[in-house]
Amino acid sequence: MQQNYFNLKTKLLSAMLFTILLLNGQNTPHSVSMDPSESNMSAFGSNGTIANSVTTFYTHWDTNYLYIGWSEGRTNYSSDMYYVAIDTDPNSTTGSSNTIEGVGFSSTKALPDYYAVYENNTNYYGLPTSNGNAIEFYNGTSGSWNFVSRNGGDDGISSQIDFQDSPNGEVRMRIAWADLGFTPGNNKPIGISYWTNNSSGDYMWSRYPNSNPSTGSTNILLTHQIIFNSTGSGINPSTSFYENSYSDNTIYSTIANGSWNTSSNWEYNGIPTSGGDISVNHSMTQDVDATIDNMFVNSSSNLTINSGITLTINDQLTLQSISDSYPSLISNGTITGTVNYERYVNAAAESGTTTGGNDLISAPLTGQTFGDFKTANPNILSGNIDGVGPYYLFGPFDTANNQYNLYYDTDDDASTLNAGKGYRTGSDGGGTYTFTGDVETTDISINIYNGTQSNWNLIGNPYPSYISLSDFLTQNASQFDSYSSGVYGYNGENSNSWVIWNNAYALAHPGTVIAPGQGFFVSSINEEGTITFDADSRTTGSSDDFIANRNPEVVTNMTLSLSNTSSSFTTDIYFTEFTSLGLDSGYDSSLFGGNAPAFAVYTHLVADNTGVPLAIQSLGETDYNNVTIPVGVNAAQGEQLTFSMTANTLPSNIDIHLEDTLENSSTLLNSTDYILTPSTDLNGTGRFYLNFSNSTLSTLNNKEDKINIYTNNQNKTIIISGVLEGFAITNIYDLQGRIVKTSQLINSKVSQTVDVSMLSNGVYIVELNSGSLTKTQKVILR
Structure with missing residues (x-):
């Protein structure tokens, strides 16, 4: 970075030039006059001023020249020495740190490539006395001084100087870009430092930027320089520069969404194509090849690399998430270099608890071994179990045995974090895991299974970007179990732990996306099936994952809540x-595992009920005008329960009543909650119903809607739930109309079973007679 140093005042001048171009929108900047009768202010314009600190500095440029000027001081006085250091490649370590007049450069990275001095002393740098005032360049590569221009003159080739000594002294000069080996452009940063010394080289009396060491006795090591991110035409330096450490790369930050190759989308107008540290804070599309040092894609921000485009990373590209927002990287081109994804992971469950906490995740970058992964992430909890260990709170789900696995000691160090595979884990106190690996750009397939113990499979988003929920559900509809079709996400709560997204949810919430590195369960209908993640489903987003209290409230057509x-x-x-x-497969989804926990609320199908507890039930578009839905409740006796409607997007004329048949009560949930303290344990359906009706229509729900008849094929029984009247009896008919079983029921029980284990598999008709009520229901025994 050191090939020639200019003068301290030069620095201000270049920044000023940058500003003029930007503000005035000039294609060619105002050229610097060499007329002694004209001041720097009139030559450069007020927008060319980049700093005032004892000395006023000016900077400006056009297609051929870099112009630098300074005011104040005695320019014809032998103790006035004006210096400028020029770093033509601030993202590399080329150049020289040689000191000049007791001033050096504190750097492990950027070094000046050139520095220049304007001096008034006839004895300096071996010049003949006759040369008088002069500008000289020092080339950091060749290590030699070269005469550039003399008193009031123009060498006719590249450089020119003019000075004035009244009233305060002004000097301005121009230096050809060709002499700096530099071609200006929007993607060409340049660094400049300015300072002034006395001729003895033992005192600095001004400098810029001011973050450099204070003026005073030398030796002094300069620590900072001014960076102009862009040297393209029409750029005005007084508003388009920043100061940067010699030990740091050029910094580029996005200020708007859009094209990488558009200067107005970047702070200071520079387009990063050759080195530098990049901060992406918006949605950016890379449409030009670029080589960068480091890049940080921040939460809620997105980077898309177009097809045919190459991003080369010298150091690292890091995507940084927070607890409720994740960045996206979509590569349709080529990425060369190291990519990291810092994925937020929920805190582990507290010691002594069996539920709550933890998280389900997948690898947003793939191919990393668990050994490398655990070394990079010491916040993965580990410990002994029954004196054996260490076990790590990290591992996949074993469908065959219906259990989570934990990685053990070094046994699993060689296991790779594969695309599409889900893992259960929990971080120490909540924080990020750093994944390092490959960016998946094509379709990803992963096998799922339906075994004797379970048909649940833990998989996950394999991309460092969001994916479309609706695309995923459509692509894989044929692979899901009919009663549990959809995505089952874990929310970290002790109860009601599962967030279920199926086609009904996707329809009500268009644009829903699954977060990068998000793990979730799906249920397989086949003994062995295949889930496909389509690369075309990759998209951008800013939403949270499934963990509770981090998602904004979602609105469904109607949500019934049970709380204690x-x-x-x-x-x-x-x-x-x-x-x-x-x-309706894909729209009706069971509770996770198909079983209701000890505290739960759920529904049964209105028609063709088979007793599966549903977390989501979808009905016809206008069925809300008159329909009754069986509600199942599991809760302990003696605890106060509150039923409430926590979301409702149905028309305002639709009334929703919760009916308690045992208490013979009906509560309008549109306006109030239903509160009760049961005297016995609640378990199953038959007591509670949701009645939907149109308040502008005269609709009555039939008594038979309050009776449910369905099969439990696991133990070969028929279940009858609901409040019966008087003497109750069931007759079971085969398809030839013959009675194959008759059972008397107990009218004091809300739910009871009829043993049909002696009957062959097939279709039967159940006839229920209870007082004035008669109901028939077709059932299928399997």
Whole structure:
């Protein structure tokens, strides 16, 4: 970086030139006059001033020349020495740190390539006395001084100087870009430092930037320089420069969304194509080849690399997430170099607890071994189990045995973090894991299984970008179990731990995206199936992952909430044009695992009920005008329960009542909550119902809607839930109309079973007679 040093005053001048171009929008900057009758202010203009500190500095340029000027001081006085250091490649370590007149450069990276001095002493640098005032360049590569221009003269080739001594002294000079081996442009940064010494070289009386050591006795090591990110025409330096350490790269920060190759999208107007440290704070599309030193893509920001474009990274590219927002990197081109993704991970479950905490994640960058990964992330919890260890709170889900695995000691160090695979983990106190590896750019496929123990598979987004939920569900619809089709995300809560996104959710929330590095469960309908992540589903976003209290509230058509003093649980109801009262695969989704926990609220299908507890039920588009939905509740006796409607986007004329058949009560949830303290444990359906009705229509719900008849094929029983009246009996008919079983029911029980283990598999008709109520229901025994 050291090939010639200019004068201290030069520095201010170049910054000023930058500013004039930017503000005035000139294609060619104002050339510097060499007329002694004209002042620096009139020559450079007020926008050419970049600093005032004892000395006023000016900087400006055009296509052929760099112009530098300074005011104040005795320019014809032998103790006035004006210096400028020029760094033509501030992102490399070329150049020289040689001292000049007791001033050197404190640097481990950027070094001046040139420095120049304007001096008035006839005895300096071996010049003949007759030469008088002169500018001389020192070439850091050749290590030699060269005469450039003399008193009031023009060498006719490259440089020119003019000085005035009244009233305060002004000097201005021009230096040909060709002499600096530099071609100006929007992608060409240049660094300049300015200072003034006396001729004895033992006292500095001004300098810029001011972050350099204070003026005074030398020896002094300069620490900072001014960086002009862009030297393209029309750029005015007085507003388009910043000061930077000699030990740091040129800094580029985005200030707007859009094209990489547009200077107005970057602070200080420079386009980074050759070195520098990049901070992406917006949505940026790289549409020009670039080589950079470091890049940071911050949370909620996005970088897309177009096809045919190459990004070369000298040091590292790092994507930085926070607890509720993640950056995206979509590469359709080529990336060469090291890429990191700092992925936020929820805190581990507290000691002594069995639920809550932890997180489900996937690798947003792939190919890293677990050994390297755990070394890079000491915040992965580890410890002994029953005196054996260490085990790491990190590992996949074993579908065959229906359990999470933990990686152990060094046994799993060689295991790679593969694309599309999900992992259960938990960080120490909440923080980021750093993934280092490959950026996936093509379709990713991963096998899923339906075994004897489980059909649940832990997978995850394999890209360092968001992916479209609707695209993922559409692509893989045929792979999901009919009753649990969708994405099951873990939210870290002790109860109601699963966030379920299916087609109904995607329909109600268009544009929903799955976060980078997000793990989730899917259920397989086939013994062995394949999930595909389509590269075309990659997209940008800024939303949170599934962890509770970090997601903004989502609005569904209707959400019923059940809460007690310590927990809450919800179930969702949708009404769409694509669904019906029966099972609609992809739109109706069961609770995770198909079983309701000890505290839960859920629903059963309105038609063709098979007893599967649903977390999401979708009905026809206008069924809300008159429909009754069975509600299942699991809760302990003696605890106060509150039923409430926490979301509702249905028309305002739709009334939603919660009916408690045991208490013979009906509560309008549109305006109030239903609160009760049960005297016995609640378990299953039959007592509670959601009644939807149009307040402008005269609609009545039939009593038979409050009775549910469905099969439990695991233990070969038929379940009848609901409040019965008087003497109750069931007759079961085969398809030939023959009675194959008759059972008397107990009308004091809300839910009871009929053993049908003696019947063959097939279709049967159940007839229920209870007082004035008669209901028939087709069932299938499997």
